[in-house]
Amino acid sequence: MSKALVVFSGGQDSTTCLGWAKNRFIHVETITFDYHQKHVIEIKQAKKIAKMLNVSNYLISFNIFEQLGDSALLEVNKNEDLNATHKNNPNLPASFVPNRNALFFTIAHAYAQKQGLTTIITGINQADYSGYPDCRKPFVKQLEHALNIGSESNIAFEYPLINLTKAQTFELSQNEGILDIVLEESHTCYNGNRTLKHVWGYGCGDCPACVLRERGWEEYIKLL
Amino acid sequence: MSKALVVFSGGQDSTTCLGWAKNRFIHVETITFDYHQKHVIEIKQAKKIAKMLNVSNYLISFNIFEQLGDSALLEVNKNEDLNATHKNNPNLPASFVPNRNALFFTIAHAYAQKQGLTTIITGINQADYSGYPDCRKPFVKQLEHALNIGSESNIAFEYPLINLTKAQTFELSQNEGILDIVLEESHTCYNGNRTLKHVWGYGCGDCPACVLRERGWEEYIKLL
Numbered sequence: 507m508s509k510a511l512v513v514f515s516g517g518q519d520s521t522t523c524l525g526w527a528k529n530r531f532i533h534v535e536t537i538t539f540d541y542h543q544k545h546v547i548e549i550k551q552a553k554k555i556a557k558m559l560n561v562s563n564y565l566i567s568f569n570i571f572e573q574l575g576d577s578a579l580l581e582v583n584k585n586e587d588l589n590a591t592h593k594n595n596p597n598l599p600a601s602f603v604p605n606r607n608a609l610f611f612t613i614a615h616a617y618a619q620k621q622g623l624t625t626i627i628t629g630i631n632q633a634d635y636s637g638y639p640d641c642r643k644p645f646v647k648q649l650e651h652a653l654n655i656g657s658e659s660n661i662a663f664e665y666p667l668i669n670l671t672k673a674q675t676f677e678l679s680q681n682e683g684i685l686d687i688v689l690e691e692s693h694t695c696y697n698g699n700r701t702l703k704h705v706w707g708y709g710c711g712d713c714p715a716c717v718l719r720e721r722g723w724e725e726y727i728k729l730l
Numbered sequence: 731m732s733k734a735l736v737v738f739s740g741g742q743d744s745t746t747c748l749g750w751a752k753n754r755f756i757h758v759e760t761i762t763f764d765y766h767q768k769h770v771i772e773i774k775q776a777k778k779i780a781k782m783l784n785v786s787n788y789l790i791s792f793n794i795f796e797q798l799g800d801s802a803l804l805e806v807n808k809n810e811d812l813n814a815t816h817k818n819n820p821n822l823p824a825s826f827v828p829n830r831n832a833l834f835f836t837i838a839h840a841y842a843q844k845q846g847l848t849t850i851i852t853g854i855n856q857a858d859y860s861g862y863p864d865c866r867k868p869f870v871k872q873l874e875h876a877l878n879i880g881s882e883s884n885i886a887f888e889y890p891l892i893n894l895t896k897a898q899t900f901e902l903s904q905n906e907g908i909l910d911i912v913l914e915e916s917h918t919c920y921n922g923n924r925t926l927k928h929v930w931g932y933g934c935g936d937c938p939a940c941v942l943r944e945r946g947w948e949e950y951i952k953l954l
Contacts, residue, residue, distance in 0.1 A: 568792045570837060576844050594843050595882060604881050605840040612836055613794060616829040619818050620800050640880035648876035655872065656864035657828050658819060 508624040509533040510664075513614050514563065516552030518707070518719060519629030519667055521692040522675055525684025526666050527627050528559060535621060537614050540567040541606075542581045545698035555691050566613055577603040579696065588696055588713055599637045601696065601714065607640035608649060611663070615653045618661050631667040631675070643668055672722020673729065694719045732848040733757040734888075737838050738787065740776030742931070742943060743853030743891055745916040746899055749908025750890050751851050752783060759845060761838050764791040765830075766805045769922035779915050790837055801827040803920065812920055812937055823861045825920060825938065831864035832873060835887070839877045842885050855891040855899070867892055896946020897953065918943045 510527050514520045514536035527534045538552040549565065556563035571580055576593070578586035578600035592598040607630065614626050630641040639645065643665070650663045667675055679685045688707070693700065695709030695716050702711060706723035709716040734751050738744045738760035751758045762776045773789065780787035795804055800817070802810035802824035816822040831854065838850050854865040863869065867889070874887045891899055903909045912931070917924065919933030919940050926935060930947035933940040 566794060566797050568794050570790060570792050571840075573790050574837075574840055574844060576840065597882065604843045605836050605877060608836045608839075608877055608880055609833065612829050612832045613798070615832075616795075616798055616800065619828045620798060639882045642879070645876055645880040648872055648879065652869055652872035652876050653829060653832055655866070656832055656869040658821060658863045 509622065510535070510625040510627055511614055511618045511621070511623045512536045512561075513610055513626065513628045514538050514552050514556065515629075516548040516550075516555060516692060517629070517694050518672075518679075518688055518692045519631065519675060520552075521555055521688050522679040522682065522684060523627050523629045523666060524555070524559060524561070525679060525682035525687070528561070529682055531625065533623075534561050535623065536561055536563045537617055538563055538565050539610055539613070540565060541603075542569050542572050543579055544581050544584055545693065545696055546581070547698045547700055548693040551691055551693040551700075555687060558687060558691070564617065566617075570609065571603055571606065574604070577601060577606075579603055597637075598639070599714065602638055605640070607638075607645070611646070611649055612653060615657070615659070615661055619657060619659055623661070625662050625664055627664045627666070629667050630665050631670055633669055633671050633674075671725065672718055673725035676722055676726035677729070733846065734759070734849040734851055735838055735842045735845070735847045736760045736785075737834055737850065737852045738762050738776050738780065739853075740772040740774075740779060740916060741853070741918050742896075742903075742912055742916045743855065743899060744776075745779055745912050746903040746906065746908060747851050747853045747890060748779070748783060748785070749903060749906035749911070752785070753906055755849065757847075758785050759847065760785055760787045761841055762787055762789050763834055763837070764789060765827075766793050766796050767803055768805050768808055769917065769920055770805070771922045771924055772917040775915055775917040775924075779911060782911065782915070788841065790841075794833065795827055795830065798828070801825060801830075803827055821861075822863070823938065826862055829864070831862075831869070835870070835873055836877060839881070839883070839885055843881060843883055847885070849886050849888055851888045851890070853891050854889050855894055857893055857895050857898075895949065896942055897949035900946055900950035901953070 510531040590600040632642045696713040697710045699710040700708045734755040814824040920937040921934045923934040924932045
């Protein structure tokens with residue numbers, strides 16, 4: 507059993523990963539990024555969930571994406587339409603933050619080196635993914651290899667949700683004993699809404715992230 | 731002829747790359763990183779050199795490495811010995827900043843997407859390199875591939891100095907017509923010294939970076 511770092515946004519996927527990791531690794535830590543996203547409330551939820559599960563939560567803050575200014579998901583671009591296409595690439599959604607996962611995983615990998623952790627767990631998935639090319643397996647495999655040879659490390663990335671639909675992710679969180687926390691505490695909504703409560707959790711119900719979560723829940727309960 | 735971005739520290743290597751790029755690309759921009767390095771003076775030199783060569787210089791600032799605190803090269807660790815071995819890995823020097831180039835190149839790649847630039851030029855070299863595994867060709871090739879598939883881009887990394895010794899880098903800067911600027915304006919010294927002047931430029935003369943530059947110069951003039 508090795509020591510793991512969960513890249514932890516406080517969302518449904520990474521909360522499920524945290525439950526999964528707690529059941530498999532001798533030691534688990536989490537790392538969370540404050541990159542001035544619109545839905546900064548997820549950071550608060552991340553901290554709360556980590557505390558509930560008795561794991562450390564290291565917060566790294568930066569405003570690099572703000573300096574690049576290249577996504578509707580950033581607070582600095584709060585008036586941009588999240589349902590539009592991306593300014594750089596019409597095949598990608600406006601919420602895409604170029605190289606976001608590359609940056610997150612690079613920082614997580616540096617932190618894992620420092621802490622002597624051997625596995626990095628991320629909640630990326632390529633089944634239900636929101637059109638983000640940095641949520642696909644070939645990307646993470648390549649990046650893992652690059653980061654390891656660039657630092658003489660041997661840290662493995664794991665992505666237990668990679669081929670799961672949102673419905674299957676709900677099922678996994680049930681199996682890992684973390685469904686209640688996913689529903690009550692994990693945050694998904696791009697608009698940072700935590701006042702509207704639904705059977706599938708809190709959120710505006712309209713943004714792409716809420717729509718995906720709601721559909722996943724409906725599909726999941728049908729399968730029960 | 732395509733449009734290029736030079737990852738520009740203001741040091742000897744990236745200044746040489748800038749001269750090289752100016753002679754080969756129709757449009758050249760530079761990007762510089764303020765990561766709270768001890769030798770922050772190099773940023774001032776980068777800005778000055780970019781202005782002299784009439785190219786834009788985009789500065790990105792962040793304190794991520796400070797939050798990780800994992801290198802003697804950081805201002806926050808200014809009392810640590812730059813000539814010791816690294817805390818994480820006895821095979822690496824204390825000045826190694828884990829995943830520094832991965833982070834730089836990831837940000838540069840995001841900026842290139844935004845600006846519509848097709849080539850990123852970096853001054854890494856694996857011949858005279860200071861024990862840094864993130865200055866080797868396989869690392870950059872892997873990272874290039876990862877970043878492109880993670881963003882549906884097709885941006886090429888070029889590294890004209892990859893197999894050059896420091897002496898050959900001096901020779902290249904001569905051939906590209908930029909040797910005078912390299913000697914007078916480029917900054918190498920880890921201790922940020924720009925008061926002591928030598929035939930090979932300014933610097934303390936004692937830190938690993940100065941020693942490498944001085945030796946390279948001596949070897950270069952022997953070949954003339």
